[in-house]
Amino acid sequence: NAGVTQTPKFRVLKTGQSMTLLCAQDMNHEYMYWYRQDPGMGLRLIHYSVGEGTTAKGEVPDGYNVSRLKKQNFLLGLESAAPSQTSVYFCASSSFTGELFFGEGSRLTVL
């Protein structure tokens, strides 16, 4: 039962470096999301997708880009990492019923 898988789980970057987080789901869900979670801030939506080939901005999209070339994959890119992007990133997917299934999270530190 893989569900939602995120890679990598941990990463340390230097300011200005780029990286991509990969999210894969095997539940044939239409919707996929990227959230970040910071202490005391709850989960904030970065970008989301309602289907293959579509993406949309969430609450905090600046500094991030996404792509959904295949239904099962949702990529989150940081083109030029900043210390403010140090966070825990969660990918999630859902069907039309709305229940979110989350990955285990990716812990990113930007120095």
Added chain:
Amino acid sequence: RKEVEQDPGPFNVPEGATVAFNCTYSNSASQSFFWYRQDCRKEPKLLMSVYSSGNEDGRFTAQLNRASQYISLLIRDSKLSDSATYLCVVTPSGSARQLTFGSGTQLTVLP
């Protein structure tokens, strides 16, 4: 004012106690409500949906008060394993795309 507000706690209660959390929301058009549970350094997982008529699942009871715009979660006969952060989630139109998370209420059940 935040869209979804929760008392962050922490709530420290003895085993067997009854504890209740409230979550207020600002958008009167909100349609769907959920409680998620998040263990330390883990991903959130759905605990229960909140229906207009209220719903119960074992020791857990969720209520919705539309007039006062809040949802509640009641945990009876607390167990050590209930220790976690409880997140309320609100969506304005029933669309999974617009889920808004509260910042969570931390519960510790003490032996």
